[in-house]
Amino acid sequence: MSWLRRPSRFAVALTVVGTLIFVGLGFWQLHRADEKDELLRRYAASATAPQEPLSSVEDGAPADRYPRLGAEGEFVPDRYYILDDQTHGGQVGIRVFVPFLPRNTDKVLLVDLGFLPKEGGKNPSLPPLPPGRQAIHGLYVPSPGVGMRMGGDALPGQTGPRKSVVYIDLGEIGADFGHTLYPRVLLLDADPASIYTREWTPDVMPPARHRAYAFQWFTFAVAAVVIFVLLHRKRRPKRPSTT
Template sequence: MSRLRRPAWWSVLLTVAAALLFVRLGVWQLHRAQYKDDLLRRYAAAASAPVQGFDQVADAPPVDAYPRVRATGRYLGDRVYLLDNPRHDDRGGEEVYVPFQPRGHDRLLLVDLGFLPGNGDDRHPQRPPLPAGEVTLQGLYQPPPGHGFEMGGDALARQARWPKTTIYLDMGQVARDLGRPLYPRVLALGPDPASIYVREHTLDFGSMPPARHRAYAFQWFTFALAAVVLFLVLHRRKRPKRPSP
């Protein structure tokens, strides 16, 4: 004899629909994790890729690729932006960005000089002077760091003195602040043993790295299993009570 009661059609339909939905969401999270893993592998491989001219990718960089480029021009050394969002050092610190005027171009390129460790206090770290003449830079042409909702609006517009500090790097805000159009990506300079900047660049996935997608996938698969178990428990036949002697 079956240990399950005959279920209503709607309970079967509801259970199957819920389980399929949870499984589909779990598979989608696994696909997102795999996609971001592929991006990380491509990003790591880009560090040793052949160098190409900035003009080749300036306006239309390849999707989901990170060209290693060389650009010649001049720094706008008096226009420094400090991303006050330390990731490398317990003492704090700032990621330093400076606009760069590529030779023969009207638009500005924002250059990520690297992370400058703090001094253990609230003062800005001491930055070395930038070259005044024309220089040739080399690095990865990559998307700017992600940004979220900044309370109080545009923090750059409210600052009158340089360097300007922000907790999010919004390219639109930077372009308005400079009064000049910017290229869609930033140039993250490559490692330099002679530089005091820490240049350990990586892709910024915000709060959703691949590991978190996998954690969410496990959660959705658990929900699918729970829906089936709940269905079985609710439709289990109760054992008849034994008559008392």
């Protein structure tokens, strides 16, 4: 490569290491995109899968799937956990979680009733839960991710039937309610008669964004090589001017 000046070892090492890091990050993002594709596929398959009894997950939640479960029991009256500042279809609102007491078990199932838009910036009024024995069914999935903890557990300081949370922590809700909760939550199936919106999708970064980040990292790798070449390219000597 006579058209390049001899680079320093530091410049070569910096370029090689930087390029390898950028390429590695690009392939990692592609791998994450494939994982999210598989997650969405399993999620979609679960929505139409045969219904299983709640007893099928007594020994633990299956790590690789989201079963459709059915359970019989009763809703706990006047106990709501409100996940605030949620968005759906361009609207800001809340997601409403309530405890459900299944038959033949001493554990409590936390149920996601769905999304409600705010009314004039205020939380909407909630319809009463149906009394008596109920048969419910939906997807059994991990709870929404725990966000940044600021100020610790806010539930003990709240009174009344409605308690606001900024994330769903099953341990804190179980302690507040005084019962052991199942390790996942149940996303109720859609019901045309319900005021709640139930259009369930995994709360994860979409695969397309991971692929966009991968393209960005690969671009950085190419840029590192181009910059190296430009900095070490031999410049042609200027021809003497003739008068």
